[in-house]
Amino acid sequence: MIRKFINKLRNNKNSKVQGKIPDQKVDPELLKMTVHQFADQSSVVMKGYRFSATLQPTVPLKYLRRHGEISPNIPDEEKEVDSPHFIWLPEVESKYSFLSEGRTVSSSVGPIDPDGGDFLLFLIALREIIEKPQDPKITDYQDALYKQNEILKLSNSKISNADDYLHKLFGGTKNQILEFVLQEIGAPSHKGLKLEHLEELSNLGFCSISKMLNAPDEVLLALKGIGPSKLKSIRENT
Numbered sequence: 001m002i003r004k005f006i007n008k009l010r011n012n013k014n015s016k017v018q019g020k021i022p023d024q025k026v027d028p029e030l031l032k033m034t035v036h037q038f039a040d041q042s043s044v045v046m047k048g049y050r051f052s053a054t055l056q057p058t059v060p061l062k063y064l065r066r067h068g069e070i071s072p073n074i075p076d077e078e079k080e081v082d083s084p085h086f087i088w089l090p091e092v093e094s095k096y097s098f099l100s101e102g103r104t105v106s107s108s109v110g111p112i113d114p115d116g117g118d119f120l121l122f123l124i125a126l127r128e129i130i131e132k133p134q135d136p137k138i139t140d141y142q143d144a145l146y147k148q149n150e151i152l153k154l155s156n157s158k159i160s161n162a163d164d165y166l167h168k169l170f171g172g173t174k175n176q177i178l179e180f181v182l183q184e185i186g187a188p189s190h191k192g193l194k195l196e197h198l199e200e201l202s203n204l205g206f207c208s209i210s211k212m213l214n215a216p217d218e219v220l221l222a223l224k225g226i227g228p229s230k231l232k233s234i235r236e237n238t
Contacts, residue, residue, distance in 0.1 A: 048072040050091040055107035055116060057169055058184065059085050061127040067116050109168045118160040125154055125162075130184045139208035140187040141198060147185070148178045188213065192234035197223050213238045 051069035053059055063085045074088045104111035112119050129150045134143040152174065155163035163172075170176040175195050182190070188209045190198060200223060201212040213234060220226050220234065 046090050046092055048091050049074050049088040051086060052089050052105065052114075053086050053116075053120075054084060055105065055112070055119060055123060057108060057123060057126055057180070059123070059127070061124065061131050064120065064124050064127060067120055109165055118162075119165060121159050122154065122162050122165045125157065125159060126151060130181065134185070139211075140182075140185060141202060141207060141209055141212070144178060144181045144185060144187060147181045148174060151177050151181070182209075189237065191237050192226075192230055193223075194225070197226070 047070075049071050051066045051071070053063045053067040055064075055067075066086070070091055071088075078088065103114055105114050105116075107116075107119055109119055116123075129147050132147070134140070138146070152166070155166055166172050166177075170180060178195060190209055190213065193201075193212060198209070198212060201215060201219070204215075204219065206212045206215050206219075217231060220231055221228075226234075
């Protein structure tokens, strides 16, 4: 990473630091530096740090909304944080923008522009649905169904490529979206019961995941695919 950075500075004709970094072998100690350590010693090139959120559907909204945030220094409370949700990256002065030419960032849908583009807008809209407080009048399962439908509506939103993102993330299927929502809202595990079982139990009046798992034996045994051994497994997991 540091070697590529130095080579770009050497080779770009518009760089004011061109030629100031000798062509001979670079000091091995310099190459051992992290990008942050190099940035701290390169104030001529760097103007600060940029907050880069992990562009995945499980990343909390508070981090996605900060994506692209610029700060002269990394906040003290985040300097030593090894988070799966974000990272602070060195940000170069605009006159050295050639250092970032052609750069992409990884995401759940493949390489995308560093600013996140339409996918960032999609993720923010997705997380706004997921993190919307549950209506106290409905159960966790009903809340998950509501949020599943709201996520499906994103395919008809003004966000470009939203339908494509839904297919890439969830195969475009309602079941995968519902499983994702149940996990993200912290609903109890329904291990042993398939989604079609949940729907059937809901129709029978067992409206929450907990009530479904604790339904009488005769009710669960009447479900397709549930036998004595499966019932035992369900009971052991509740």
